[in-house]
Amino acid sequence: MPQLTRKGVRIDDSFAEAFPMAGSGLVITAPNRKWALTAAQVMTGYATSVIGCDCEAGVDCELSPKETPDGRPGVRVLAFGFSPKAVEKALVNRVGQCLLTCPGTAVFSALEGDLKIKVGDAMRQFGDRWQISKALDGKRYWRVPVMDGEFLVESQVGLVKKCVGGGNLLVMGEDWESTMRATEAAVEAIGEVADAITPFPGGIVRSGSKVGSKYKGMSASTNDAYCPTLRGVTNSALDPDIGCVLEIVIDGVSDAVVADAMRAGIKAIVALGPKDGAKRIGAGNYGGKLGPFHYHLKDLLP
Amino acid sequence: MKPLLFALRHAPTQRLDLSALTPDRLAGRALKEIEAIEIGTTKVVVKVGDVFKLRSGDPRALHFEGGSENFDFVGAKLLPGFSIRVEGDVGFGLARNAKGGEITVAGDAGAHAASGMSGGTVYIEGDAGDFLCGPLAGEIAGMSGGRVVVRGNVGARAGDRLRRGVVIIEGDAGADFGARAIAGTIILNGKAEGRIGYLNKRASLVLAHARDFGPTYVDCGAHNFAFAKLYARALAQDSRRAARTLSQKLQRFAGDTAVYGKGEILTPA
Numbered sequence: 001m002p003q004l005t006r007k008g009v010r011i012d013d014s015f016a017e018a019f020p021m022a023g024s025g026l027v028i029t030a031p032n033r034k035w036a037l038t039a040a041q042v043m044t045g046y047a048t049s050v051i052g053c054d055c056e057a058g059v060d061c062e063l064s065p066k067e068t069p070d071g072r073p074g075v076r077v078l079a080f081g082f083s084p085k086a087v088e089k090a091l092v093n094r095v096g097q098c099l100l101t102c103p104g105t106a107v108f109s110a111l112e113g114d115l116k117i118k119v120g121d122a123m124r125q126f127g128d129r130w131q132i133s134k135a136l137d138g139k140r141y142w143r144v145p146v147m148d149g150e151f152l153v154e155s156q157v158g159l160v161k162k163c164v165g166g167g168n169l170l171v172m173g174e175d176w177e178s179t180m181r182a183t184e185a186a187v188e189a190i191g192e193v194a195d196a197i198t199p200f201p202g203g204i205v206r207s208g209s210k211v212g213s214k215y216k217g218m219s220a221s222t223n224d225a226y227c228p229t230l231r232g233v234t235n236s237a238l239d240p241d242i243g244c245v246l247e248i249v250i251d252g253v254s255d256a257v258v259a260d261a262m263r264a265g266i267k268a269i270v271a272l273g274p275k276d277g278a279k280r281i282g283a284g285n286y287g288g289k290l291g292p293f294h295y296h297l298k299d300l301l302p
Numbered sequence: 303m304k305p306l307l308f309a310l311r312h313a314p315t316q317r318l319d320l321s322a323l324t325p326d327r328l329a330g331r332a333l334k335e336i337e338a339i340e341i342g343t344t345k346v347v348v349k350v351g352d353v354f355k356l357r358s359g360d361p362r363a364l365h366f367e368g369g370s371e372n373f374d375f376v377g378a379k380l381l382p383g384f385s386i387r388v389e390g391d392v393g394f395g396l397a398r399n400a401k402g403g404e405i406t407v408a409g410d411a412g413a414h415a416a417s418g419m420s421g422g423t424v425y426i427e428g429d430a431g432d433f434l435c436g437p438l439a440g441e442i443a444g445m446s447g448g449r450v451v452v453r454g455n456v457g458a459r460a461g462d463r464l465r466r467g468v469v470i471i472e473g474d475a476g477a478d479f480g481a482r483a484i485a486g487t488i489i490l491n492g493k494a495e496g497r498i499g500y501l502n503k504r505a506s507l508v509l510a511h512a513r514d515f516g517p518t519y520v521d522c523g524a525h526n527f528a529f530a531k532l533y534a535r536a537l538a539q540d541s542r543r544a545a546r547t548l549s550q551k552l553q554r555f556a557g558d559t560a561v562y563g564k565g566e567i568l569t570p571a
Contacts, residue, residue: 069535070531106528132564134506134533135447136533149525149527149528150529152532
């Protein structure tokens with residue numbers, strides 16, 4: 001593959017192929033940071049890929065008490081799905097099972113969005129007619145009595161129909177440790193970009209997939225071209241100095257946000273250099289025919 | 303652009319119906335036309351030009367220089383996006399059935415201020431009369447949305463049959479504060495006379511001063527309410543005193559159990 005070089009890091013002349021998704025967001029607050037983080041962590045659990053989960057979710061950022069609607073410590077989480085209906089269903093289930101249950105939390109809409117989905121409205125009936133509606137500045141909130149006081153939840157949350165899911169970077173290095181250093185640096189840099197999440201564990205996925213399989217009925221299987229242990233026996237995409245490949249998948253509320261996130265990630269990997277970090281950066285695509293959003297790495301270089 | 307100015311020539315000798323003088327109704331009209339609008343309420347004809355000296359300006363914002371307790375229905379049926387400021391007092395029915403916009407009264411307001419209001423914001427820098435936000439006789443609900451801030455005291459039956467919206471009273475309230483309230487929120491930073499929240503169905507009455515609320519309000523203990531903190535933050539710009547009251551741990555008295563009983567009185571614990 002033709003390559004460019006930045007500070008000794010080889011960058012493939014390739015592109016990441018991403019897909020349209022529907023996305024929504026919540027601001028979760030709690031009496032202290034610990035419980036706001038706990039709520040956000042549980043709420044965004046088992047939400048890595050829509051291939052097997054109801055949505056792709058992750059923490060966008062932490063919010064100080066000054067930045068939250070109720071002046072308590074908070075966390076902003078984003079969730080993406082194939083359709084507005086799918087996102088609504090996922091959020092109703094997750095708010096009901098993870099946030100209603102979590103001590104001290106309150107839930108607010110994080111995005112204005114193109115349309116509203118009923119999340120709090122689905123929670124109110126848990127109050128068994130003891131719930132109290134409060135309307136403030138054009139928004140409705142439900143106060144649902146629970147055993148530690150009240151669960152406050154905004155009746156509707158905003159949803160953005162034209163989000164982007166599947167922006168990605170393939171980080172390639174000599175061994176697991178150095179590749180992980182570079183990937184972690186990239187994930188941290190992407191974390192600073194607002195309105196974007198990296199839904200996989202710690203923001204990193206090691207099981208990149210290709211379309212199709214030798215087995216019947218499996219739509220995706222391991223991306224053997226990027227498996228270092230198969231370098232000799234497959235049509236490998238890896239150079240002799242690559243012993244580990246890690247992928248970062250990025251979902252964002254707009255095309256520009258995903259591009260910014262990828263740019264931030266590349267910058268962090270290049271800044272670390274090939275000696276301590278990654279030797280090469282690539283991107284995953286399906287030939288450009290499946291997803292309408294293409295992020296060419298050469299356009300995102302520092 | 304400066305606002306359209308109505309400078310008071312002399313104190314009116316009869317009650318004036320100023321409901322015709324709202325920005326949306328004056329848009330596109332010449333000063334001469336506006337001066338010819340009849341605003342009198344007796345057999346003696348009174349026109350705008352008799353009472354006010356007009357100065358042209360942006361009709362989206364009206365400015366009354368000088369007020370009177372005879373100024374009735376100022377800002378009636380006001381729509382979103384417009385504003386009215388009165389440098390003085392106003393009479394009956396300020397912001398009656400207003401749907402939006404912003405009204406500021408530098409002086410006092412008469413009875414039934416914000417009656418039937420469904421949106422917008424009303425600031426009364428002085429006192430307000432009886433039936434603040436209350437319905438007229440025969441109407442089912444009082445104010446059904448928006449925000450009212452009174453810096454001074456209010457008369458009897460403030461928040462009568464309040465349906466929705468937020469009312470902040472920084473001074474004291476007369477008898478039967480929050481009577482028959484259907485829903486909504488009233489914050490009172492001063493003291494209230496007589497009964498409080500009589501036949502309150504679902505409204506939240508937040509009082510800065512605790513007292514006995516009678517046997518039909520039942521104590522539910524002191525709690526930190528997330529909703530109160532949300533309100534404290536949202537209302538801080540309009541009233542820091544109200545925000546301070548809401549930021550505290552609040553004792554909840556549920557009632558009025560003589561009726562629906564889903565309302566509440568909250569006071570600092």
